[in-house]
Amino acid sequence: MATPRTDPVTLEVVELIGTVVARYYEEYERAAAAHSLTGAQARVLGLLSMEPMPMRKVANKLRCEPSNITGIVDRLEARGLVERRPDPSDRRVKLAAPTKEGIGTARQLREALGFAREPLAELSDAERTVLRDLLRRMLGANAALERSQP
């Protein structure tokens, strides 16, 4: 493991990343609130819009206790955005799946998240590629894997 640096450039990059994180979160909460959703509800809906899954898997993805998902899905279901389906292969399991309306809301949420893409338009194709490669190396080769797995 490499030693953390404390030179001015490194410290400024850390500061810039902190700004990215703060701005990203604000933008996300604002997009969710525009649909009268909380951040947690928007995250669950976004996850399910990619692929319906058992309640427990939602909890694993979001790294929280399964009991929390019960309440969040309750509220999304009351809003008509998500529904619970039986799993034919295991009657203990309930599959959480977005409704037609939920899929539409999830799509609007993704499109509203302009922050992450819009500033990138300021960069050239070559610069975006450089940025991608630097972020890849920062996060390690298995970063994408981590996020897409349980």
Place this chain on the structure above:
Amino acid sequence: MATPRTDPVTLEVVELIGTVVARYYEEYERAAAAHSLTGAQARVLGLLSMEPMPMRKVANKLRCEPSNITGIVDRLEARGLVERRPDPSDRRVKLAAPTKEGIGTARQLREALGFAREPLAELSDAERTVLRDLLRRMLGANAALERSQP
């Protein structure tokens, strides 16, 4: 305002930024929990460790309602990490300030946030400079200003 891009490189960068945000938040919560603090408490303590300030200013910095700060500072005060001081120039104002112990805890929290610095050690000096310049342009020239102001 430039048009958001939808090419594969841009979309991957967006995904990578999402990963950065998720990892940064996890690391922050973990560091706070190691001191039996919530994320919100750690953020307030970190803010006050830079400079004591009125309760209302804390709320402005964290972009939340002032009434929330009352409770968070209550808990930090009960832990002996923060104290309320009168403002000599305005008796309505209470200045929230870290105690000696609070300053120490804030320092430990900063040092524990290895994530943001450690992966940067994988990059060369030149690469970190490139990354800095790309992030600067992404965030705009006034990004640092925004964060350090009310």
Place this chain on the structure above:
DNA sequence: TATTGTTATACTCTATAACTATA
């Protein structure tokens, strides 16, 4: 009158533990 901080209220998220129905 306006501002600062607080209180009261209601809702949501969170973890923990106990419960049920399945496996």
Place this chain on the structure above:
DNA sequence: TATAGTTATAGAGTATAACAATA
């Protein structure tokens, strides 16, 4: 016995509205 989902509970964060003290 073990697992999936739920319920019950308690603590914390959040916004809103109303309040006392001060400007």
